[in-house]
Amino acid sequence: MGVDASGFVEVGLEEGRLRGARRDGVLWFSGVPYARPPVESLRFAPPEPPRPWTGTRDATRPMPIAPQAASRLAAVMGDFSRQQDEDCLQLTIATPGVDGGHRPVIVWLHGGGFSSGGGGLDWYDGCRLAREGDAVVVGVNYRLGALGYLYANGLSPGNLGLLDQARAIRFVREHARDFGGDPDAITLMGQSAGANAIAALFAGGHAGPGIRRVILQSGAYGIGALDTDRAGEMGERFLHHLGLADAPDRARDLSVATILAAQGAVARETAQLGETAPPFHLLAHPPGLPADFRFDTLAADAMAGVEILMGVTARECQAFFARDPRMACLDHDGAQARLQALYGDAAAGDYARRHQARPDIHAADLFSDWISDFVFDTPTLRYADRASAAGAGVYFYRFDWQPPASDFGSCHCLELPFLMGTERAWNGSPMLGPGGPQAIERLSATMRAAWLAFARNGVPAAPSLPAWPRYARDTRLAMHLDDQPRVGNARA
Known part of the structure; x- marks a missing residue:
């Protein structure tokens, strides 16, 4: 193995040889298969190990992403274009x-x-982290939507995307040394659905040895996991739109476009203002998860002895609601009724109390903040409370930075450009405002240094940060990340 004069590099794995390239000061391999292509008889089936290949596999081109419709946050993060293919279980x-x-x-x-999304999108380019932190950074593709999370008797057991992730982690552990890494010093890092997945991997016993640390960014733990009744209802709707209620196994032969069309139909007919959970996601049922799975109990307890860096942005749900035209005509009575319909009388009463305490706030803002608290803030704090009590070393952050005059504020996904990707990838991202990537340069460098220090030694630290205390339930201290970072209460 080694880099030749042209800048290419070859690595020999047990499965075969790979050809990578030099890029941005590091070596880069794309499209590394960690499982067999999930097509034909393997569509809607758990992942299987990759088959060996002959010759040298080209790993110098961007890998395809899992089949998917347009992102619902394209107006927030920006949009992307990438080849899609069911043969996507790659790194x-x-x-x-x-x-x-x-x-x-x-x-x-x-x-x-x-x-x-996809693990190899330019937004998530890991070259800068690898170079600055002398670390190996791996992006994972996994199956999405109905192809990854459908639960339907006679067709799919559910949680296939989760099992993909478990297979990817096993592959990384087995081949870490081939890429200059330590298989006993693995950090799992995920945001939003990725953070939920990491918790589920631990709760389901899939994390495996060698994982010392986890970074959980904006986990939507309040959406929970689907029970078999709700997941089964989504599966029935899906098969109905395919016309296959009585012959579910025929879905293995349909085109990807037909699958995505049925998935989109289910999403549209189940969408409600204030509901953030997608129709196809984690299932509290084997394979993958225990039937009594909860993030703040089973997942937190399973991380005893693991070091955790976790946190939220200050106004997560502005990403989902700031540009929703339905919010413009929402009044407080309508907001309270919406919460009562979705979450019951207690939610409506809590909204009324918050309105009484903040009488001048607009209904759209209070509604967004309430959902942020219900889906992100309070469940994340409960998770941190239990994990720290179980013996995990927990560090908490609250991302407070926001661009000037932005209706998104410090919204869901806003911390991502500070950590990963290239300036070009994030240039023009609506959530960053007119300043673009240049406006975040200083805090970005600070955050990358802290995240990399945590991956190396378990303590997030950077020269421009004050000392970052461990999180404890009685104090709930967190690092508030802004132009002037400070330590304060995680709720403030």
Whole structure:
């Protein structure tokens, strides 16, 4: 193995040889298969190990992403275009060297509501993290939407995307040394659906050895996991739109476009203002998860002895509601009625109390803040409380930075450009405002340094940060990340 004069590099794995390239000061491999293509008889089936290949596999081109419809946050993050293919169970790997080093390994699980995104998107380019932190950074593709999370008797057992992630982690552990990494120093890092997945991997016993640390960014733990009744209802709707209620196994032969069309129809007919959970996501049922799965109990307890960096943005749900035209005509009575319909009398009463305490707030803002608290803030704090009590070393952050005069504020996904990707990838992202990537340069460097320090030694630290205390239930101290970072209460 080694880099030739042209800048290409070859690595020999047990499965076959890979050809990568030098990129942005590190070595880059894309489209590394960690499982067999989930097509034909393997569509709607758990992942199987990759088959060996002959010759040298080209890993110098961007890998395809899982089949998906347009992201519901395209107006927030920006849009992307990438080849889609069911043959997507692949990795992107950035490493400073294939030299037998023992570098920390960061495995990235992307968000996207279990229905969009990809581990190799330019937004999530890991080259800068690999270069600055002397680390191996791995982006994971996994199956999405109905192809990854459908639960339907006679067709799919559910949680296939979760099992994909477990297979990817096993592959990374087995091959970490081939890419200059330490299989006993793995950090799992995920945002939104990716953070939910990491918790589920631990609760389901899929994380495996070698994972010392986890980074959980904006986990939507309040959406919980589907029970078999609700998941089964979504499966029945899906098969109905395919016309296959009595012959579900025929879905294995349909085109991807037909699958996505039925998935979209289910999403549209079940969508409600204030409901953030997608129709196809984690299922509290084997395979993958225990039937009594909860993030703040089983997942937190399963992380005893693991070091955790976790947190939220200050106004998560502005990403979902700021540009929703239905919010413009929402009044307080309508907002309270909507919450009562979705979450019951207690939710409506809590909204009324918050309105009484903040009488001048607009209904759209209070509604968005209430959902943010219900889906993100309070469940994340409960998770942190239990994990720290169980013996995990927890560090908490609250991302407060926001661009000037932005209706998005410090919304869901806003921390991502501070950590991953290239300036070009994030240039023009609506949530960053007119300043673009240049406006975030200083805090971005600080956050990357802190995240990389955590991956290396379990303590997030950077020269421009005050000392970051461990989280404890009685104090709930957190690092507030802004132009002037400070330590304060995680709720403030």
